[in-house]
Amino acid sequence: MTEAEIKDKVYDIIVSKMGVNKDQIKPESKFSDDLGADSLDTVELIMELENEFDVQIPDEDAEKIGTVQQAIDYIVKK
Amino acid sequence: MFEGKTAVITGAARGIGQAIAWNLARGGADIVLCDIKEDWLAETAEGVKKAGRKVWCFELNVTDADAVQKAFNDIADTTGRIDILVNNAGITRDGLLMRMSEEDWDAVLSVNLKGTFACTKAVSRIMMKQRSGSIVNIASIIGLMGNAGQANYAASKGGVISFTKSVAKELASRNIRVNAVAPGFISSKMTDALSEDVRQKMLEAIPLSRFGSPDDVADVVSFLAGDHSAYITGEVINISGGMVM
Numbered sequence: 001m002t003e004a005e006i007k008d009k010v011y012d013i014i015v016s017k018m019g020v021n022k023d024q025i026k027p028e029s030k031f032s033d034d035l036g037a038d039s040l041d042t043v044e045l046i047m048e049l050e051n052e053f054d055v056q057i058p059d060e061d062a063e064k065i066g067t068v069q070q071a072i073d074y075i076v077k078k
Numbered sequence: 079m080f081e082g083k084t085a086v087i088t089g090a091a092r093g094i095g096q097a098i099a100w101n102l103a104r105g106g107a108d109i110v111l112c113d114i115k116e117d118w119l120a121e122t123a124e125g126v127k128k129a130g131r132k133v134w135c136f137e138l139n140v141t142d143a144d145a146v147q148k149a150f151n152d153i154a155d156t157t158g159r160i161d162i163l164v165n166n167a168g169i170t171r172d173g174l175l176m177r178m179s180e181e182d183w184d185a186v187l188s189v190n191l192k193g194t195f196a197c198t199k200a201v202s203r204i205m206m207k208q209r210s211g212s213i214v215n216i217a218s219i220i221g222l223m224g225n226a227g228q229a230n231y232a233a234s235k236g237g238v239i240s241f242t243k244s245v246a247k248e249l250a251s252r253n254i255r256v257n258a259v260a261p262g263f264i265s266s267k268m269t270d271a272l273s274e275d276v277r278q279k280m281l282e283a284i285p286l287s288r289f290g291s292p293d294d295v296a297d298v299v300s301f302l303a304g305d306h307s308a309y310i311t312g313e314v315i316n317i318s319g320g321m322v323m
Contacts, residue, residue, distance in 0.1 A: 040252065044206060 006053075006075050010068065013052060017045050027069035049075065079304050080107035084157045086150075087111060088140055088197055089167030091118035093266055094216065096125070097292030098164050098299050103129035105300055107162065110153050112138040114167075140167045140193030150200035159208060162303045163201045165194040165215045165238075172227045183230045190234035191241070198245060198256070205254045214302045215242050215258040216295075217314060219322045222260060235260075239314050246312030255311040257302045262318025264290040285320030 001009075015022055018035050031037040031045065046062045049055070049071065055078045057065075065071050085102045089095040090111040099109050103126040111119045111126070116137040126133040134156060138149050154160055168190045171182035194215055205211030220228055221235025239258055246256040263269060263280055269289055272280070281287050295317050301307055302315070316322045 038251065040206065040248070047203070 003076050007072050010072050013048050017048055025068055029068045030066055080105040083161040084108045084159055085162035086160055087164045087166055089113060090122050094292045094295050095166040096122045097296040100125045101296035101300050103131040108132040110134045112136045114139055140197055141188040143196040146196040147200045154204045160201055160204050161211060163213045164299060165197050167193050170231050174227055175229050186230040187234050191237040194238050202249060206252050209253050211254040212303045213256045214299050217258045217260045219260045219262045219316055219318050222322060243312045250311055257310060258314045259298050260314055260316045261295045262321045264292060264295060283321055290317060290319060
């Protein structure tokens with residue numbers, strides 16, 4: 001999967017989980033401040049990323065994923 | 079009132095769990111029965127069928143968190159949804175503290191408290207996606223009062239009560255309610271076996287001066303499971319004939 005494809009898929013997941021429009025999402029968007037995620041939303045999002053990309057994201061890594069770009073970078077690295 | 083809803087009950091083979099399964103089935107719910115041995119569930123399953131509801135039986139050891147997660151995924155795949163979870167599976171290993179073995183402590187805490195944790199965690203993922211659900215935990219008045227000879231059981235049920243309140247706060251924003259019931263003395267093979275003398279003493283402590291029936295408990299569980307309690311979460315309801323107020 002290319003980085004662009006990963007980015008697309010991450011955006012789709014955010015749209016379905018957070019109930020925001022795709023054009024509201026920017027790479028630097030913070031889940032909690034900019035996209036209105038509460039703590040459960042963030043947990044759900046991480047779980048959904050694990051499912052969709054078939055990766056395990058340990059808690060200590062999950063804590064470091066605060067923005068959309070950080071999520072994409074993490075998946076790309078894996 | 080439960081038409082189109084699916085309820086999962088652990089420890090459903092007999093006693094209070096069986097009464098809860100039948101009570102929810104009479105209310106119109108389809109029922110998933112769980113117990114440590116699947117073939118123990120035949121009688122309960124028969125009763126659910128008689129009420130005209132669908133029934134599925136799952137062998138489940140609630141102390142094995144990984145197995146619990148797998149089982150709940152299987153259940154959700156089979157039934158399509160889980161609207162109600164009743165954490166009923168529980169055991170006793172009574173004995174005075176000075177003679178209580180580590181095994182007896184661990185066994186009771188594992189089934190009663192860790193089992194409730196494992197099942198609640200597993201179902202929470204499913205209910206979060208649904209944006210609805212009701213979880214009812216079976217605690218005990220012993221978890222509030224304590225009881226000589228039941229330090230392990232009391233600790234486990236007290237734990238279930240504070241677990242209930244914590245998880246109720248965590249999941250409330252997703253329209254998932256979590257409540258507990260705390261039964262007092264409920265008629266069972268155990269209370270039937272008591273001597274007349276002991277029975278009399280116990281009854282003197284109960285203002286309504288009778289033992290509860292499994293259905294007394296099941297009626298309150300159905301209330302908490304359903305929409306009549308839509309504005310109640312994190313609550314513990316005593317079902318003790320007034321023994322605890």
